[in-house]
Structure formats: structure tokens, C-alpha cells
Amino acid sequence: MIDDILSREFNSNAELLPVEPNKPDSVPAIRVAGALVYVYVHPLYGLTVSVDVDEAEADLTRADGTVPMRVQVGVATVFADPPHDSDR
Numbered sequence: 786m787i788d789d790i791l792s793r794e795f796n797s798n799a800e801l802l803p804v805e806p807n808k809p810d811s812v813p814a815i816r817v818a819g820a821l822v823y824v825y826v827h828p829l830y831g832l833t834v835s836v837d838v839d840e841a842e843a844d845l846t847r848a849d850g851t852v853p854m855r856v857q858v859g860v861a862t863v864f865a866d867p868p869h870d871s872d873r
Contacts, residue, residue, distance in 0.1 A: 787844055795842065818842040820852065 787795070795818040802821075805811040812825035819842045823835040838852040846852055856864040 791844060795845070818845050820845070 798817075800816045802814040802816060804813050812823050814821045814823045816822075819838075819840040821837040821840075823833075823837070825833055827833040836854070836856075838846075838854075841852045851866075854864065854866055855862060855869070
């Protein structure tokens with residue numbers, strides 16, 4: 786796992802990736818620690834969130850290639866790996 790100092794560094798270096806004007810299918814994203822989080826409005830599904838962890842930093846990636854993650858909607862945790870007692 787990462788410590789407070791490294792997590793602050795990852796968060797401080799986050800990048801906003803706006804829509805590319807010459808690519809009509811592009812959507813906005815934010816890159817944090819190599820992971821990409823896309824948030825956009827889809828014509829059929831409404832607000833859509835997509836996470837791509839293929840290029841997540843090695844410090845964030847487990848030996849098996851997975852990335853620990855928690856997803857919250859408002860104050861509700863809808864996904865947590867690993868689960869945490871405060872999320873139940």
C-alpha cells in the first residue's frame with residue numbers, strides 16, 4: 786500500500802484531460818497516478834463514469850496486477866476492494 790506522502794504526491798500531480806476538439810468521440814478525463822477516470826454524459830445512459838487502470842503507477846498496483854479501489858456515489862460506497870469496515 787502507499788503512504789500519505791505518496792498519495793499526496795499522486796493527487797497533486799493529477800491532470801485534467803479535456804475533450805479533444807478534433808476527435809468527436811473523445812470525452813473528458815482526469816489522470817491520477819497513471820489511472821484514467823472518464824466522466825461524461827452518454828445519450829442513452831446519462832452520467833457515465835469509466836475507470837481505466839491499465840497504466841496505473843506500479844506503487845499503486847498489487848502483485849497480481851489489480852489496483853485497490855473504492856467507488857463512492859455521494860456518501861455511499863458502492864464498491865470497495867479491499868472492503869473496509871467503515872464502508873459497510
